[in-house]
Amino acid sequence: MPPSLLLLLADALLIIHVLFVAFVVLGLFAVYAGYFLEWHWVRNRVFRIVHLCAIGYVVGQSWLGAVCPLTTWEMALRAEAGAATYAGSFIQHWLQSLLYYNAPDWVFMVVYSVFGGLVLASWFVVRPRQRQRF
Helix, strand or coil, X not given: CCHXXXXXXXXXXXXXXXXXXXXXXXXXXXXXXXXXXXXXXXXXXHHHHHHHHHHHHHHHHHHHCCCCHHHHHHHHHHHHCCCCCCCCCHXXXXXXXXXXXXXXXXXXXXXXXXXXXXXXXXXXXXXXXXCCCC
């Protein structure tokens, strides 16, 4: 496969990863904002289950010390194309790049866990609609 195509695929994975992170982070803010602004869609059960599972996956990965498969796949594509790669997790790399902040892995584990707890708490504060019984 030509290096330009490999880099294009790596960039596509990076975009997917950014969208996943945005969904997790902005999803929680949307739930609470939707509660106050009376947005009915934030009580959608499917949205809430997918959101809870997404952060649950991230928390589980951090506790297991695993690197996100999207990060691993992106770095493998970049390496195959002969481009520079980065070490560590996607979030850690971009936080360091964007905010010049470097922290040990346990800090990210705590942050992910606290954020996951907030998402779980939102399930009880802003209850999703009950399933329709026929």
